[in-house]
Amino acid sequence: MDLAPYSNNQINRVFRDYPPVNGYVDVWADSEEAIYYCYGSMLDNATSDPTTILPQVPSDDVTFIPAAALAAGLEGAFFETDIDLNNVGSTDLTYELLWLPRGEDNSDPVSSETFSLAAGAGVRYANVLDEVFGLDPDMVGALAIEASGMDLLAMSRTYNLPSAKVAGTFGQELPGIPADRMIPTGVKKRIIFMNENDDVRSNVGCISGAATEVAVQIELYDSDGVKLETKYMMLPPYSNRQINGIFQDYAPVNGYVDVRTYTPDALIYCYGSVLDNVTSDPTTVLPQ
Structure with a gap:
């Protein structure tokens, strides 16, 4: 892809010559002093609903996926979660998936069997809570992945x-968050x-990567910067929660939230x- 100064371009259906296929792309620039950013977009062919896929670099042998579901939601929704793992390293690695139910003390979580992944290979788990853990509806929570090295992306x-409303799916991505990139x-x-x-x-959800209870402070603001409220989310060890309709008491409203924790030695990650x-x-x- 050649880009003129301050320009942009997009290759649609980049894998169209190889269907059916699951895969990945590596991106880099050979131009001196180049500054660029690339993204992926996966679209449902029935709804054209796009899911953004941001570029990643691995950095830890423990990775958290902040939310996973096999459960009914509001307005007749029913949510499932797929995950994709990729070994960017030059040697094989092994890993286990850990199930972290929402709101529970997950100091001793349920773990999957040990899987292996060849160098440069990827694997997709469709409806991961059923495929890997054999769970039934209605289950919500998060996942952790413990790998034998730091070269695993998630x-x-x-x-x-959406049942009878329309054909196809409507989805969102949540990247795997390496433990060393969580919010301290x-x-x-x-x-x-x-x-x-x-x-x-x-909605706003948070996950804890700490072995002790963590208090998350969530400050709500409207678009003018007027503080509306401060909410607190208590997270047991390695747990997660989500506040649905977090601005419902102030509707109609556009706004934002600030998240942080003052609990010593805490690690959290929050998303909207x-x-x-x-x-x-x-x-x-995602938080910024």
Whole structure:
């Protein structure tokens, strides 16, 4: 892809010559002093619902997927989660998946069997809570992945199966978060693009990577920067929670949240999810 100064381009259906296929792309630039950014977009062929896939670099042997579901939601939604793992290293590695139920003390979590993944290979788990853990509805929580090395990438897509409303799916991505890239004690992150009105609703979820109970402070602001409220989310060890309709008491409103923890030695990660009230199509909003 040749890009003129400050330009952009997109290759649609980049794998069209190789269907059916699951795969990945590596991107780099040979031009001196180049500065660029690339992204992936996977679209459902029935709904054209796009799922954003951001570029990643591995950095830890423990990775958290902040949310996973096999459960009914609001407005007739039913959510499932697929995950994709990829070994970017030059040697084989092994890994286990850990199931972290929402709101529970996960100090001793249920683990999968040990899997292996060849160098340069990837694997997709469709409806991971059923395929790997044999869970039945209604289950919500998060996942952790413990690998034998630091070369494992993870990405998830949680999607709504909208029953008789339309064919196809509506989904959102949540990347795997290496443990060393979680939010440490005292660091504030902002989640923007929050909305609550007749058309959309907004949720905020958080996961803890600490072995002790963690208190997460969530400050709500409207688009003018007026503070509306401070909420607190208590997370047991290695647990996760989600506040649905977090701005519902202030609708209609556009706003944002600031998240942080003052619990000593804590590691957290929080995300936003904005859902269409008709299709329950979720849009991920990552902290910045």
